[in-house]
Amino acid sequence: MKVHVLHENPEWYPPLAAAFDAEGVPHEPWLLGAGPLDLDAVPPEGVYWSRMSASSHTRGNVYAKDHTRAVLSWLEAHGRRVVNGRRVLELEMSKADQLTALRAAGIEVPRTVAVVGRAALLETAGTFPTPFIVKHNQGGKGLGVRRFDSVADLADYLDSADYEPPVDGITLVQEFLEAAQPFITRVEIVGGEFVYAIAADTARGGFTLCPADACAVPTESLFALREDFEHPLIARYLSFAERYGIEVAGFEFIETVDGRAVTYDVNTNTNYNPEIEAAAPRSGPRQVARYLKGLLEDAARGVDG
Structure with missing residues (x-):
């Protein structure tokens, strides 16, 4: 019985691993984004923590979110304890x-309009007071977030080499919050x-x-x-x-x-x-480790009957 950490970025794992080790929590990372998933197999016992990131595609892990969707559906179908499960992934x-x-x-929340594709971006932005913000619907790390002081500035950006198209095709136009x-x-x-x-x-x-x-x-x-x-x-x-x-x-x-x-x-x-x-x-990672340790103990008691 262990905690299985589902993620796609090894650089983020060491502080979490240190917290698990300090709390005596057995753990194993599971890198997602490539590889087989045997849907006829039974998942190992344990607790699964999903740490899939919306910015995974910026690290070359373009298929990680879809891989995670499949894995979480598989785990939940088998009744495994999943922290931040399938519904949370969509958020x-x-x-x-x-x-x-x-x-x-x-x-x-801020006033927001979600725009699919580029055609309606300028028209939508024109309905907002200036300045306004645009950002990627699927983001992270400030991905695609820019402030514009006019619709003309946005038009120039869309036609420039600096333009970053959103990975899911959806751009949010949002009020600027001062x-x-x-x-x-x-x-x-x-x-x-x-x-x-x-x-x-x-x-x-x-x-x-x-x-x-x-x-x-x-x-x-x-x-x-x-x-x-x-x-x-x-x-x-x-x-x-x-x-x-x-x-x-x-x-x-x-x-x-x-x-x-x-x-x-x-x-x-x-x-x-x-x-x-x-x-x-108190420490964030240590709180996570303690929480998962408790869930792991609960899962072990369920397996032991």
Whole structure:
């Protein structure tokens, strides 16, 4: 009996492996994106944690999300315990899905229009006040996120060599949110509990705010712990996570100049920053390891009868 970690990026695994080892949790990575899947086979016993990333295609793992869909369907059909399972994968892969679900739960999100293809982008952008944002529906690491001060600027970008087409063909046009202070807040949850919140500096980091060590840029850290953080959104995020079966995630929101708290991302492939970990009252990866250890013990008791 072990924890099987489904992912596609070996660079992100060492901090998690260290946490598993420190907590005495047997674990094994399963790299997805290539290879056979015997649908007639029975999956090994254990607990499966899906860490598939929406940005996997940027690392050459173009088929990883579809491979993961098949694997999760197979696991769930056999009754295996899956953390961040099939439904959660779809939230990770589609910001439109995230925003629709958040809005349905009564959580404020940015005004957004999802545009399929390029033809309607300029017309859609013209319905937004300036500045406005465009981003990829399937993204991560700030993929495809750009601010434009006019529709003409967007037109120039679409015709330029810098244009990045979205991998799923869907571009989001979104209202620009002006922060009261130059940072966004990311709220980390594990197993139905709030772990901590961090502030990410948007003045220096722009839209690229991946906290993982593997994403680090050679500059002073963009991230700071929000000590003694309390906010009504914490309870709403926990309720949302329970509703959609999200067990490990980071929720990101902006506190705007006009007094709104607007949630714009649910990262179910959350990573943890080593500097924050050193300062935080409790560790994100260690909380994950402890949570999965408990699930593994429950699964073992079920197997033992």
